[in-house]
Amino acid sequence: MANAPPLYAFTTVSADTASRPAINLGVYSHYGFIIPHSEDIRQISNSNPWGVSIDLSFHFSDSLSWQYLQAYPRLGASFTYHNFNNPAVLGNGYSLILFVEPFLAAQHKFSISFRLGAGIAYLDNVYHPDSNPNNLFYSTKISFPLVANLMANYRLTKYLNLRAGGTYNHISNGGLRQPNKGINFPSATLGLDCALRPTYFAPRELVTNDSLVKFRHYLFAFLFTLKDRDDNPSDKLPVLGGNLYVSQKISRLSALTAGAEWVLDYTLKEKLQDQGQKEDFQRGALLAGHELHIGRFRFSQQLGIYVYAPAAARDPVYQRYGLEYHTPRKVFWGINLKAHRHVADFLDVRAGIKFP
Numbered sequence: 224m225a226n227a228p229p230l231y232a233f234t235t236v237s238a239d240t241a242s243r244p245a246i247n248l249g250v251y252s253h254y255g256f257i258i259p260h261s262e263d264i265r266q267i268s269n270s271n272p273w274g275v276s277i278d279l280s281f282h283f284s285d286s287l288s289w290q291y292l293q294a295y296p297r298l299g300a301s302f303t304y305h306n307f308n309n310p311a312v313l314g315n316g317y318s319l320i321l322f323v324e325p326f327l328a329a330q331h332k333f334s335i336s337f338r339l340g341a342g343i344a345y346l347d348n349v350y351h352p353d354s355n356p357n358n359l360f361y362s363t364k365i366s367f368p369l370v371a372n373l374m375a376n377y378r379l380t381k382y383l384n385l386r387a388g389g390t391y392n393h394i395s396n397g398g399l400r401q402p403n404k405g406i407n408f409p410s411a412t413l414g415l416d417c418a419l420r421p422t423y424f425a426p427r428e429l430v431t432n433d434s435l436v437k438f439r440h441y442l443f444a445f446l447f448t449l450k451d452r453d454d455n456p457s458d459k460l461p462v463l464g465g466n467l468y469v470s471q472k473i474s475r476l477s478a479l480t481a482g483a484e485w486v487l488d489y490t491l492k493e494k495l496q497d498q499g500q501k502e503d504f505q506r507g508a509l510l511a512g513h514e515l516h517i518g519r520f521r522f523s524q525q526l527g528i529y530v531y532a533p534a535a536a537r538d539p540v541y542q543r544y545g546l547e548y549h550t551p552r553k554v555f556w557g558i559n560l561k562a563h564r565h566v567a568d569f570l571d572v573r574a575g576i577k578f579p
Contacts, residue, residue: 242284242285242422242423243420243422244281244282244283244284244285244422245281245282245284245418245420245421245422246279246280246281246282246418246419246420247278247279247280247281247282247297247299247384247416247417247418247419248277248278248279248416248417248419249276249277249278249279249280249386249414249415249416249417250275250276250277250278250414250415251275251276251277251278251386251412251413251414251415252273252274252275252412252413252414253272253273253274253275253276253303253305253390253410253411253412254271254272254273254410254411255271255272255273255390255392255408255409255410255411256270256271256272256408256409256410257269257270257272257307257406257407257408258407258408258409260404260407260565261359261404261565261566263359263404264359264360264404266357267309267312267313267357267358267359267360270307270308270309270313271308272305272306272307272308272408272410273305273306273308273410274303274304274305274306274316274410275303275304276301276302276303276304276414277301277302277303278299278300278301278416279299279300279301280297280298280299280300280322280324281297281298281299282295282296282297282326282329282422283295283296283297283298284329284422284423284424284425286425286427289427290427291475291518292325292475292476292517293475293476294325294326294327294329295325295326295329295330295424296323296324296325296326296517296518297322297323297324297325297326297336298322298323298324298518299321299322299324300319300320300321300322301318301319301320301322301340301370302317302318302319302320303316303317303318303320304316304317305317305318305392307406310348311348312348312355312357312358313348313358313360313406314346314347314348314349315346315347315348316344316345316346316347316368316394317344317345317346317347318342318343318344318345318368318394319342319343319344320340320341320342320368320370321340321341321342322338322339322340322370323338323339323340323517323518323520324336324337324338324339325337325517326376329424330424330425330426332377332378333375333376333377333378334375334376334378335373335374335375335376336373336374336376337371337372337373337374338370338371338372338374339370339371339515339517339522340369340370340371341367341368341369341370341546341558342367342368342370343365343366343367343368344365344366344367344368344394345364345365346361346363346364346365346366346394347364349361349362349363349364350362350402359402359404360394360395360402360403360404360405360406361394361395361396361402361403361404361405361406362396362400362401362402362403363396363399363400365396366394366395366396366397367394367395367396367397367558367560367570368392368393368394369392369393369394369544369560370390370391370392370393371390371391372388372389372390372391372412373388373389374386374387374388374412375387375388376416381418381421382417382418382421383415383416383417383418384415384416384417384418385414385415386412386413386414386415386416387411387412387413387414388411388412389409389410389411389412390409390410390411390412391407391409392406392407392408392409392410393405393406393407394406395560395567395570396567396570397448397560397567397569397570397571398448398450398451398561398567398568398569398570399448399449399450399451399459399569399570400451400459401451401452403566403567404565404566405562405565405566405567407565438472439469439470439471439472440469440470440577440578440579441467441468441469441470441577441578441579442466442467442468442469442470442482442555442575442576442577442578443465443466443467443575443576443577444465444466444555444573444574444575445463445464445465445573445574445575446462446463446464446465446466446486446559446571446572446573447461447462447463447464447571447572447573448461448462448569448570448571448572449461449462450462450488450490450569451490452490452493452494458490458493460489460490460492460493461489462486462487462488462489462490462569462571463486463487463489464484464485464486464487464571465484465485466482466483466484466510466573466575467482467483467484468480468481468482468483468510469481469482470514470577472516475516476515476516476517477513477514477515477516478513478514478516479511479512479513479514480510480511480512480513480514480523480525481509481510481511481512482509482510482511483507483508483509483510484507484508484510484527485505485506485507486505486506486507486508487504487505488504488506488569489504491504491534492504495534500534502533502534503533503534504534505531506529506531506532506534506536507529507530507531507532508527508528508529508530508531508532508541509527509528509530510525510526510527510528510543511525511526512524512525512526512543513525519548519549519550520546520547520548520549521545521546521547521548521549521555521557522545522546523543523544523545523546523547523559524542524543524544524545525542525543525545526540526541526542526543527540527541527542527543527561528540529541536563537563537564537566537568538563538564541561541562541563541568542561542562542563542564543559543560543561543562544559544560544562545557545558545559545560546558546559547573549577553576553577553578554574554575554576555574555575555576555577556572556573556574556575557572557573558570558571558572558573559571559573
């Protein structure tokens with residue numbers, strides 16, 4: 224009786240076989256440095272954060288996943304402990320990250336992968352005007368981390384995978400409370416994966432399917448958040464807005480976007496009234512950017528230019544970074560961070576619809 228093909232075989236298969244996703248448990252170490260992106264935090268940026276993380280992930284090996292991404296993707300969760308190496312000011316961070324991570328050439332012993340993730344973090348030594356006035360990075364115990372990394376992977380056995388690379392970390396509260404400079408710290412990452420349930424990654428040939436590449440969507444999103452006033456952090460007021468844009472796919476993974484948004488920031492309205500100014504607090508902008516499509520997830524980066532801002536903003540342009548989940552029924556929701564250069568303005572939650 225013929226033997227089944229070995230796990231991680233290098234021979235080409237002509238037809239897809241039913242394959243369950245691999246289940247992986249990973250342990251990683253991190254060591255990095257803090258980017259002093261503002262003079263206000265330069266003195267407390269002279270430290271080297273270190274950390275450890277534990278991942279649990281599913282690594283998909285079916286033909287549909289590969290054809291959509293031209294890579295074998297992982298979906299998983301990571302729990303990370305970071306020691307910012309400055310206990311008196313910065314303390315420690317504990318993060319839970321959900322991530323997606325496509326692997327290029329997963330069927331070979333050596334492969335490359337890149338990860339994008341977002342989640343929630345607990346920080347144990349935040350800003351306090353009396354007891355901790357120097358921590359201008361973050362002022363809420365609950366904040367929101369974003370993670371991106373690039374990893375090289377070498378398979379030692381069918382169960383063990385050695386991994387090394389670089390990780391970029393950002394943590395901020397999205398403007399929910401001031402001060403909120405946000406902490407940015409790249410790190411070197413070294414770890415080991417154990418396959419609790421291995422799978423078979425088959426070499427595959429690309430099947431052309433124009434429906435995966437050539438399509439255009441129009442989308443509308445309603446956004447909402449609560450924000451502290453810059454001049455009165457105890458006063459939390461709503462921010463409302465709408466975003467209308469078009470997404471034109473240019474490859475299986477990428478789409479270009481263009482659109483406009485209108486935002487009503489009631490913290491700005493109160494500030495203007497207190498200062499006796501009569502400018503309109505509403506702002507309108509044009510946006511353009513890029514989306515990375517991985518399954519039903521969208522990772523977006525956009526540049527905005529104010530076209531209506533009677534009360535001038537910090538800068539005439541700003542950035543937006545978003546993570547969305549799109550359902551089969553054309554409804555989507557997600558989170559989005561607005562920032563003027565290195566300073567976060569606010570983190571909003573949003574829900575929307577796409578058509579056709």
